[in-house]
Amino acid sequence: MTLQEVLSALEDDQDDVLGIYIEPPESNVLSDEDSAEEDGGGFIDNLSGRQLRAGAEILVSTQxxxxxxxxxxxxxxxxxxxxxxxxxxxxxxxxxxxxxxxxxxxxxxxxxxxxxxxxxDSSGDLPMFRPEEHLDFDECMIEYFGRHPCKQFLRGKPIRFGYKVWSLNTTAGYLVNFDVYQGRNPASNSEYEKMVGKCAAPLLQMLDEIPQEKKNLAYKLYFDNLFTGFELLKELRSRGYGATGTIRENRIPKDCPIMPSKEIRNKQRGFYDKCLSEEDSILLVKWVDNSTVRVATTCHSIQPVAPVWRFSRAEMRNVRIPRPSVISEYNRYMGGTDRMDENVSYYRIGIRGKKWWWCIFT
Structure with missing residues (x-):
């Protein structure tokens, strides 16, 4: 639509017009005269032929x-x-x-x-820790590439560089308590470190910090072989807590009458052996899967032994093998810290900062 056509359309109604936008006229014409007086300006009659032939758009207001x-x-x-x-x-x-x-x-x-x-979802966030029977204690990494004495490097982890944090979580991923690893911690408990080791000592300190009205509940704690030891299991049992965790071969007492790992690894897949310490009430189980799985517990048992599906390379099909109940319970309740990392990744804060502590809160 040219400007001449727009002006013709607006002769009757100009009340709702907010403005008219004219395209640049043709520049090939050397001279052109308008039809109005040369002394005037700013009126329609002062527009030249080139401007009247140029394209135009009209802006009209509506309710x-x-x-x-x-x-x-x-x-x-x-x-x-x-x-x-x-x-x-x-x-x-x-x-x-x-x-x-x-x-x-x-x-x-x-x-x-x-x-x-x-x-x-109309439910609000949890204002405080609601006690749950099963708690998971594990380490997690907070990604950080700057310079700081507390920065760690863990080979083979999804996050290799950053701060290492001891975390106590529920199975749903709710963070109950945490402690950033600092090497030599001035707030550490030397008695706990001598009794259960430096890695497991923060767990006992976190349990001490639980409010008194919630501390005496019968919790069941789960952790991996970095923390599990007979001294830790006995200490948690003395506090009224159950505990289950994978355990390293060198932490099993030498007088324990259980089949050595060198012999049990040659057994058929699904084979298991057990040993019960009646004095300490600790059950030790070895189960053959892709490799030998070693679990120590004070709150679970072998029975019921349930079948589980595994792929057999020899038969090239899925087969059912027996699995003790303690292995199933450990797999069921051990992933609280990983669930927390997943939840944090969904609500990651996009604001960046250069302070060393910023990544801990974001």
Whole structure:
């Protein structure tokens, strides 16, 4: 549409016009004269022929309510037509419902949550620790590439550089307590370190910090072979807590009448051996899977032995092998810290900082 056509269309009604935007006129014409007096300016009659032939756009104001109403009614009608085309009957959509739907789309654009179901979750965050029977103690890494004496390097981990943190979690990933590894910690308990080692001592300190009304509950703790030892299991049992963890071969007492790992690894897959220390009430189990699995516990037993599916390379098919109950319970409740890392990755804070402590909070 040229400017001349726009002006002709606006001769009768100019009340709603906010402005007219003119494209640059043709530059090939050397001279052109307008039809108005040369002393005047800023009027339509002072426009040259080139300007009248140039393209133009008109900006017209409309009532906002009428525009929204017409758009929603059109969307309502088109939705009903499409539903009839797809054989959906009795689709009653109102303009108010369409407005709510559009609002949900806009809200989901700047409020990101891990899944669509979380948009309808009305439960709030936990204001405090609610006691759960099963707790998981493990280490986690906070990624950090700067310079700091506490930065660690763990080969073979998903996060190799950063701060190492001892974490006490529930099975759902709720962080109960944590302690950043600092090497020589001035707040460490030397008695705990001599009794259970430097790695397991933070666990006893975290249990001491649980409120008194929640400390005397019968918790069941799970940890890996970095922390498990007979002294730790006996100490937790004396406090009224159950404990289960994988254990290293060199931490098993030499007088324990259980089949050595060199002999049990040659057994058929699914074979297990057990040993019970009646004095300490510690059950030690060795089970043959892809490799030998060693577990020590004070709260679980062998029975019931349930079958589990494994792939056999010799037979080239899935086979069922027996698995003791203590192995199943350990696999079920051990992943609390990994679940916490997953939850943190969903709600990662995007603001960056250069301070060494910033990554711990974000």
């Amino acid at each position: 906002r309510g009428e525009c929204e109403s017409d758009g929603l009614e059109t969307s309502d009608k088109r939705s009903k037509d499409y539903a009839a085309l797809q054989n959906f009957r009795n689709l009653n959509i109102t303009a108010a419902e369409m407005k709510v739907f559009l609002g949900i789309l806009i809200l989901s654009g700047y409020n990101n949550v891990p899944s669509k179901r979380d948009y309808w």
